[in-house]
Amino acid sequence: MTEHAKLNRAWYIGAKQEDVGEAAILIGDPARIGRIAEHMSDVTFLPEQRGLKTVTGTRDGKRITASAFGMGAPIATIVMHELHALGVNTFLRIGTAMALPPAKLGDFVLADGALRAEGTSPSYAPLGFPAIADFDLNTELRTLLQARGSRWHAGIFGTYDGFYTEMFGLSGESRKMVDSLKEDIRKLGLIGTDMETSALLTAGRVLGARASTLCVATVDGMTQEKIDDGLMATLEREMFDIALDAVVAMTRKGKIQ
Numbered sequence: 385m386t387e388h389a390k391l392n393r394a395w396y397i398g399a400k401q402e403d404v405g406e407a408a409i410l411i412g413d414p415a416r417i418g419r420i421a422e423h424m425s426d427v428t429f430l431p432e433q434r435g436l437k438t439v440t441g442t443r444d445g446k447r448i449t450a451s452a453f454g455m456g457a458p459i460a461t462i463v464m465h466e467l468h469a470l471g472v473n474t475f476l477r478i479g480t481a482m483a484l485p486p487a488k489l490g491d492f493v494l495a496d497g498a499l500r501a502e503g504t505s506p507s508y509a510p511l512g513f514p515a516i517a518d519f520d521l522n523t524e525l526r527t528l529l530q531a532r533g534s535r536w537h538a539g540i541f542g543t544y545d546g547f548y549t550e551m552f553g554l555s556g557e558s559r560k561m562v563d564s565l566k567e568d569i570r571k572l573g574l575i576g577t578d579m580e581t582s583a584l585l586t587a588g589r590v591l592g593a594r595a596s597t598l599c600v601a602t603v604d605g606m607t608q609e610k611i612d613d614g615l616m617a618t619l620e621r622e623m624f625d626i627a628l629d630a631v632v633a634m635t636r637k638g639k640i641q
Contacts, residue, residue, distance in 0.1 A: 483601030
């Protein structure tokens with residue numbers, strides 16, 4: 385356990401041990417907290433602190449917490465670290481990612497591992513330490529994706545801090561720089577890019593927790609085309625169900641560490 389385990393309440397998310405469930409869904413957009421709560425029963429919303437929203441509810445008899453971190457690896461790992469200190473040991477990040485072939489707009493992309501190109505994970509482990517998703521959690525996610533007939537790809541994510549300098553070029557020199565990085569990404573065979581996954585996988589492994597990422601591909605990394613809002617709303621609901629059912633299945637099989 386960490387230093388936070390000695391606290392009565394987590395510093396930033398404001399939760400106590402009795403406020404959280406057996407597993408946690410980590411979400412970027414705070415607006416999704418209210419929407420994922422609709423997929424659970426007996427929900428309790430924690431008071432929002434520093435823009436961090438958290439809800440705990442019941443799904444198929446299991447208490448699950450969903451917590452929003454906003455954007456970026458530093459805050460995402462803080463939320464994970466605090467929830468872990470309160471006894472949560474399984475984490476699934478869900479949200480959006482930039483897709484790279486063979487993944488296309490509207491596909492689900494599942495992280496088997498990630499390239500550590502952000503600045504947060506080195507505070508947990510040296511860069512030679514691999515960022516690898518939990519095998520059992522990913523097995524559950526694969527099973528659910530296949531059973532639903534979803535379009536999905538699994539592979540290696542690239543995680544970067546600079547959205548407009550490394551992932552999405554607006555114009556001019558920034559676009560040229562991003563185009564150069566895209567070629568490196570293509571050579572590495574990455575299926576998606578985001579700002580959190582490698583840090584969460586690294587932190588989770590070091591903390592002794594299970595962790596993975598499942599995202600909807602919402603931006604084409606090559607053309608910068610964006611997904612239609614209506615399709616995203618449909619896929620978001622599907623993503624909520626898959627995510628919640630995956631972590632519930634882990635609790636039922638006794639695989640929550």
